[in-house]
Amino acid sequence: MTTETATARSGSVQSVERAFELIEIIARAGGETTLSGLAGDAGLPLPTIHRLLRTLLALGYVRQLPNRRYALGARLIHLGEQAGQQIGTGTRPELQKLVADLGETANMAMLDQDMVVYVAQVPSPHAMRMFTEVGRRAHLHDTGVGKAILATLDDETVTELVTRAGMPTPTPKSHGDLDGLLADLARIRQRGYAIDDEEQELGVRCYSVAVPGAPTPMAISVSGPLTRVDLGFGDKAVPLLEAAAARIARALG
Incomplete structure (x- = not known):
């Protein structure tokens, strides 16, 4: 899903769509990926990705591994x-x-x-x-x-x-x-x-x-x-x- 597609959807909340998109990218990558991998696949600015990840990390839907890679969280x-x-x-x-x-x-x-x-x-x-x-x-x-x-x-x-x-x-x-x-x-x-x-x-x-x-x-x-x-x-x-x-x-x- 591209940013343009998300913007065009009537009645959608773009930040929610983007957050779920990051989760789906991690899932497609086998359950974990790098920040650069997220940025490349999502096509979003790094500040936006950082902001979304902070929220997902706080909620437990994403976790950060010791090697700095991002993985699916236990709450899922x-x-x-x-x-x-x-x-x-x-x-x-x-x-x-x-x-x-x-x-x-x-x-x-x-x-x-x-x-x-x-x-x-x-x-x-x-x-x-x-x-x-x-x-x-x-x-x-x-x-x-x-x-x-x-x-x-x-x-x-x-x-x-x-x-x-x-x-x-x-x-x-x-x-x-x-x-x-x-x-x-x-x-x-x-x-x-x-x-x-x-x-x-x-x-x-x-x-x-x-x-x-x-x-x-x-x-x-x-x-x-x-x-x-x-x-x-x-x-x-x-x-x-x-x-x-x-x-x-x-x-x-």
Whole structure:
């Protein structure tokens, strides 16, 4: 967002927009950045940035590290948790419908810095089912929701995210190198959905789609054992996931 854009917005408070812009710049930089980085990205005079930072520091939304870099403040943690819970609660009926229609566990997750965090889940009625604790953070490169989210981003951003987080391989089918991941993401962008084919856990398959136009990148998924979640299941699941994601997008908009 440019200063001109902020000025042109009817009824907006420019100082508030600028303060949030600084927070977003720090978040996009991986959670911390330098004063020169803020100045370059925000396009604001240094005195203005200093004034905004003093306020954000005093309120706890930004903190200054010993190396003089600026980082996201602890006060944002509670806000993020509450926002995630609210989003998860509001979208739970869509997950319940997916479980009713498909019989497998449905999840919703969102991007959390360089990881993905699960914000809602409705379990399958089957005795053998998948369970992921709400609030759990996971890598982006080896989960269905993570890859669906990554596919909405450009390759440069993907590279930055997975480089910071690393690419562990919990199973022999997990992506262990960037080139393989980027090739998979290209296929996901082309077909419109992601598949976690035993990449997070052996014997488990997951279909996932991103929520279009979400304010924070997010995705929904259904997952279960290979014996039930096969290619035929995917043919039925993907249109239902896409329809649910579109309804969630409208509700968030």
